[in-house]
Amino acid sequence: MPTPLAEPYWVCWNQSLAERMQLPLVANADILGVMAGTALFQGHEPIAQKYAGHQFGGWNPGLGDGRGLLLGEWLDPSGVYWEMHLKGAGKTPYSRFGDGRAVLRSSIREFLGSEALHGLGAPTTRALALAGSTEAVYRETLETGATLMRVASSHIRFGHFEWLAHRQDIDQLKALTAFTIKHHFPQCQDNADPIVSLLRAVIEQTAQMIAYWMAYGFVHGVMNTDNMSIVGETFDYGPYAFLDQTRPNAVYNHTDAEGRYAFNQQPSVAFWNLQRLAQALAPLTDSQLLAAAVSDFDQCHRKHYYELLNQRLGGSSERPIEPELLDEWLALLAAEGKDFHTPFRRLANLPLTEWPGLKDDFIDAPRFAAWCARILTQTEADETERQRQMLASNPVTVARSHHLQAVIDAAQTGNFGPLESFFAALQDPFTERAEWARWHQPPAAAAPAPILSCSS
Numbered sequence: 360m361p362t363p364l365a366e367p368y369w370v371c372w373n374q375s376l377a378e379r380m381q382l383p384l385v386a387n388a389d390i391l392g393v394m395a396g397t398a399l400f401q402g403h404e405p406i407a408q409k410y411a412g413h414q415f416g417g418w419n420p421g422l423g424d425g426r427g428l429l430l431g432e433w434l435d436p437s438g439v440y441w442e443m444h445l446k447g448a449g450k451t452p453y454s455r456f457g458d459g460r461a462v463l464r465s466s467i468r469e470f471l472g473s474e475a476l477h478g479l480g481a482p483t484t485r486a487l488a489l490a491g492s493t494e495a496v497y498r499e500t501l502e503t504g505a506t507l508m509r510v511a512s513s514h515i516r517f518g519h520f521e522w523l524a525h526r527q528d529i530d531q532l533k534a535l536t537a538f539t540i541k542h543h544f545p546q547c548q549d550n551a552d553p554i555v556s557l558l559r560a561v562i563e564q565t566a567q568m569i570a571y572w573m574a575y576g577f578v579h580g581v582m583n584t585d586n587m588s589i590v591g592e593t594f595d596y597g598p599y600a601f602l603d604q605t606r607p608n609a610v611y612n613h614t615d616a617e618g619r620y621a622f623n624q625q626p627s628v629a630f631w632n633l634q635r636l637a638q639a640l641a642p643l644t645d646s647q648l649l650a651a652a653v654s655d656f657d658q659c660h661r662k663h664y665y666e667l668l669n670q671r672l673g674g675s676s677e678r679p680i681e682p683e684l685l686d687e688w689l690a691l692l693a694a695e696g697k698d699f700h701t702p703f704r705r706l707a708n709l710p711l712t713e714w715p716g717l718k719d720d721f722i723d724a725p726r727f728a729a730w731c732a733r734i735l736t737q738t739e740a741d742e743t744e745r746q747r748q749m750l751a752s753n754p755v756t757v758a759r760s761h762h763l764q765a766v767i768d769a770a771q772t773g774n775f776g777p778l779e780s781f782f783a784a785l786q787d788p789f790t791e792r793a794e795w796a797r798w799h800q801p802p803a804a805a806a807p808a809p810i811l812s813c814s815s
């Protein structure tokens with residue numbers, strides 16, 4: 360059972376998610392009781408899940424929900440299941456030396472980060488609600504305690520499979536795999552080898568998720584296998600960041616001295632993590648077939664990645680822009696230290712005829728001019744459609760670190776106005792509005808990216 364949190368108060372409620380879930384609920388005192396761990400939804404029986412995982416490449420068998428509880432699930436009227444997980448619900452058998460709590464700062468980051476990726480169309484867990492408390496929680500200093508209601512189609516992680524394989528508990532491994540197929544990948548059930556088919560489906564969904572991260576400048580920061588969801592949803596918003604300056608090797612986790620989870624390492628880490636999953640499934644089927652499936656990841660990821668970049672740069676789906684030109688655009692932004700997001704939006708806003716005029720914005724103007732001359736022959740021929748597509752796929756609001764910090768600073772003083780405003784802007788990231796003008800701004804100077812603390 361959750362450990363009650365003292366004097367809870369509402370910080371944020373995600374009405375659009377509640378509507379999507381067809382929840383007949385509003386942010387009232389009853390739900391606040393659930394957030395504070397003093398009440399449960401009818402029919403819910405909380406559990407703390409046991410799992411393991413590879414953290415920074417090293418095996419850790421001692422993991423599990425240490426500060427979160429899977430409260431239960433909600434079956435919406437259209438037959439879709441939504442799992443509800445309370446993060447910060449107090450100690451569990453897997454808390455090790457932790458206090459089982461979450462703080463307002465990192466909960467706001469998770470609330471907004473997940474909504475930002477969702478707004479971009481990326482697969483992700485989301486947050487339904489966020490409550491604060493007068494109860495202080497000690498991190499590097501005293502902080503405001505909080506709970507976050509995370510909603511996901513599944514809380515099964517790669518680490519669940521790794522744990523059972525490690526224990527050689529083949530019956531449970533079979534049961535978990537069968538459950539996963541039945542509930543999340545029913546299309547694999549009738550395949551000649553459902554296990555290989557399951558792995559292929561996980562690869563496909565993971566590739567799609569990573570493609571979004573790479574195409575939209577998202578750095579997860581802690582891609583341990585216990586943070587990899589079996590349904591390919593972005594999971595665990597710890598030291599994440601959206602790039603400001605285009606720096607392919609940007610690292611946002613201060614414990615990651617070697618840059619294992621740098622922005623440009625994410626596809627290869629996902630591949631490595633999928634290998635760990637394949638290894639865990641190996642007792643159940645032919646390991647050669649599993650290995651062959653994983654070897655398709657790169658191709659699968661590239662396909663999704665270039666589709667997204669093609670869309671962002673105004674290519675049509677029938678005659679997409681050559682990948683080499685898509686790569687060259689990002690290489691140019693990186694070489695010139697440009698912001699990752701605003702140049703895309705600038706191109707979206709300008710008629711094609713004015714693109715060549717942007718060359719003076721680049722130190723290496725001839726390089727831009729050469730790129731521009733080539734891409735102009737490859738973009739969508741219908742100019743109105745080209746502009747519509749680019750404006751609908753290049754965000755003007757991004758969950759940049761300096762905005763998150765400003766929102767957190769205000770919330771710490773009890774002012775939740777900026778949080779609500781930024782939250783609304785992130786839910787509609789392609790729309791420019793005067794009232795959201797501050798959220799459209801990149802940081803004042805292209806300062807070196809902050810390395811974030813992992814303490815959450």
Ligand SMILES: Nc1ncnc2c1ncn2[C@@H]1O[C@H](COP(=O)(O)OP(=O)(O)OP(=O)(O)O)[C@@H](O)[C@H]1O
Nearest residue numbers: 422423424425426427454457458459460595597815
């Ligand atoms: N304050 C804490 N008390 C107890 N356990 C904790 C605490 N913070 C983290 N943990 C546990 O340590 C592990 C790694 O933490 P991490 O920050 O990656 O996950 P999390 O954000 O707590 O949870 P999730 O992965 O469910 O999003 C998790 O198993 C988590 O439950």
